[in-house]
Amino acid sequence: MNILIVGDVVARPGRAVLEEQLARIQHEHDIDATIVNVENSAAGFGVTKKLVDQFMNMNIDIMTSGNHIWDKREALDFIGDYPRLLRPHNYPSGTPGSGWGEFTTKSGIRVGVLNMMGQAFMHPPLDSPFECADRVLSEKLDTIDVVVVDYHAETTSEKVGMGWYLDGKVSVVVGTHTHIPTADERLLHKGTAYVTDLGMTGCYDSVIGSDTGNVLKRMVSKLPVRLEPATGKGTLCGVVVDVDEKTGCARSIKRIKAEQDPLG
Numbered sequence: 531m532n533i534l535i536v537g538d539v540v541a542r543p544g545r546a547v548l549e550e551q552l553a554r555i556q557h558e559h560d561i562d563a564t565i566v567n568v569e570n571s572a573a574g575f576g577v578t579k580k581l582v583d584q585f586m587n588m589n590i591d592i593m594t595s596g597n598h599i600w601d602k603r604e605a606l607d608f609i610g611d612y613p614r615l616l617r618p619h620n621y622p623s624g625t626p627g628s629g630w631g632e633f634t635t636k637s638g639i640r641v642g643v644l645n646m647m648g649q650a651f652m653h654p655p656l657d658s659p660f661e662c663a664d665r666v667l668s669e670k671l672d673t674i675d676v677v678v679v680d681y682h683a684e685t686t687s688e689k690v691g692m693g694w695y696l697d698g699k700v701s702v703v704v705g706t707h708t709h710i711p712t713a714d715e716r717l718l719h720k721g722t723a724y725v726t727d728l729g730m731t732g733c734y735d736s737v738i739g740s741d742t743g744n745v746l747k748r749m750v751s752k753l754p755v756r757l758e759p760a761t762g763k764g765t766l767c768g769v770v771v772d773v774d775e776k777t778g779c780a781r782s783i784k785r786i787k788a789e790q791d792p793l794g
């Protein structure tokens with residue numbers, strides 16, 4: 531089966547390129563399952579119910595997130611009604627929503643998605659993602675053919691560590707959050723496809739999605755300048771992973787990148 535995983539959708543440019551390019555990519559790569567990280571989709575911070583409804587109409591199977599999931603506070607209220615919208619699973623028990631999502635593809639393959647957040651330089655500090663993954667995998671795997679992990683973390687080392695920790699236990703581990711795609715996509719030794727960061731789906735004429743002028747003002751002056759999302763054309767970044775659904779092992783992982791039509 532072919533799984534498309536799309537990196538963090540940031541603000542309007544991210545939404546625009548996703549809307550423009552998603553169906554074409556799904557068709558060209560014969561995609562069976564689509565996972566998109568949406569935590570920055572509302573003006574760069576958080577996600578609204580209205581946007582989740584729009585994503586649900588775009589042939590997206592699971593939406594993942596991370597540290598910005600509650601930036602639009604309405605998410606606390608509506609996430610319980612959207613089992614396909616995940617928040618990091620290593621939040622304390624009792625947190626609204628879940629970081630584990632399941633669906634069955636048209637051809638009957640049962641896919642589980644686990645969304646977790648790293649601990650280094652991430653706020654708030656959450657429970658151990660390693661123990662969280664162990665717990666989930668010991669409980670859920672009987673009914674699932676393929677498991678995809680979105681590990682939302684800041685440091686490359688923590689993400690690589692999670693890749694090796696889960697090698698052979700899940701089909702795919704992708705990193706998100708740092709918004710710049712890394713070139714280390716590969717199959718690990720026991721059959722897990724891995725990449726350190728998918729990169730964002732948003733405007734790359736920016737500083738990881740925010741308007742460059744304001745970011746530089748803040749960086750240079752050290753003053754609390756308000757950041758605004760960049761407004762140029764979007765680029766979609768992600769990976770396509772071919773997984774053998776009988777074994778759960780990945781056969782290949784390749785990076786994809788699609789530019790928004792400059793005239794569109």
Ligand SMILES: [Fe+2]
Nearest residue numbers: 596597598707
């Ligand atoms: Fe993030």
